Amino acid sequence: GAVVSQHPSWVICKSGTSVKIECRSLDFQATTMFWYRQFPKQSLMLMATSNEGSKATYEQGVEKDKFLINHASLTLSTLTVTSAHPEDSSFYICSANRDYTYNEQFFGPGTRLTVL
Amino acid sequence: GQQLNQSPQSMFIQEGEDVSMNCTSSSIFNTWLWYKQDPGEGPVLLIALYKAGELTSNGRLTAQFGITRKDSFLNISASIPSDVGIYFCAGQFRLTGGGNKLTFGTGTQLKVEL
Numbered sequence: 001g002a003v004v005s006q007h008p009s010w011v012i013c014k015s016g017t018s019v020k021i022e023c024r025s026l027d028f029q030a031t032t033m034f035w036y037r038q039f040p041k042q043s044l045m046l047m048a049t050s051n052e053g054s055k056a057t058y059e060q061g062v063e064k065d066k067f068l069i070n071h072a073s074l075t076l077s078t079l080t081v082t083s084a085h086p087e088d089s090s091f092y093i094c095s096a097n098r099d100y101t102y103n104e105q106f107f108g109p110g111t112r113l114t115v116l
Numbered sequence: 117g118q119q120l121n122q123s124p125q126s127m128f129i130q131e132g133e134d135v136s137m138n139c140t141s142s143s144i145f146n147t148w149l150w151y152k153q154d155p156g157e158g159p160v161l162l163i164a165l166y167k168a169g170e171l172t173s174n175g176r177l178t179a180q181f182g183i184t185r186k187d188s189f190l191n192i193s194a195s196i197p198s199d200v201g202i203y204f205c206a207g208q209f210r211l212t213g214g215g216n217k218l219t220f221g222t223g224t225q226l227k228v229e230l
Binding site: 004032042043044046049091093095097107108109110 | 119156157158161204211216217221222
């Protein structure tokens with residue numbers, strides 16, 4: 001149990017377009033979901049934390065108008081990269097908490113975004 | 117954002133050797149976690165440590181939560197080729213609204229020579 005999926009697994013887009021990435025908890029309800037960004041040979045950096053039905057909390061330095069997060073249900077969170085530029089090319093990974101008392105975050109397989 | 121300092125940055129060892137890596141922070145965490153990430157995939161939890169001083173094993177893996185709650189180490193005994201990957205430590209603390217937040221270490225790249 002506790003499987004998190006992401007779609008798409010990879011995407012290539014033109015500069016200036018918007019890209020939506022989905023994160024789903026397949027067999028549990030996720031009270032909190034997290035979005036991370038990982039550049040090549042670097043660590044995971046938390047971008048934002050989202051709770052179902054409320055606005056996401058963004059980390060310092062992350063532009064909320066550029067990285068739109070919608071946590072519409074307990075099993076789905078989406079990250080939209082608006083007006084993508086080549087410097088947004090990265091590996092985007094989501095994770096989910098099962099409930100407020102459960103410690104573990106379950107990670108998705110990641111989405112590779114390449115902006116041309 | 118904050119990152120935890122992990123060392124060594126990379127290791128190239130022979131199959132069968134033991135491996136040790138550690139992680140230090142300037143902040144205190146409630147929980148320390150160790151993850152392994154294979155190329156192009158998300159991280160997978162290896163060991164979770166919940167109490168200062170705790171020593172926990174999972175097969176060939178052993179990890180300890182430092183007494184000061186600012187550090188942790190991970191040991192891998194008798195390494196095998198499938199141990200290759202990047203190992204990340206992560207410090208976890210509770211969010212006031214519920215759930216928790218992770219801060220990841222800088223990572224240790226492990227390569228195993230047959």
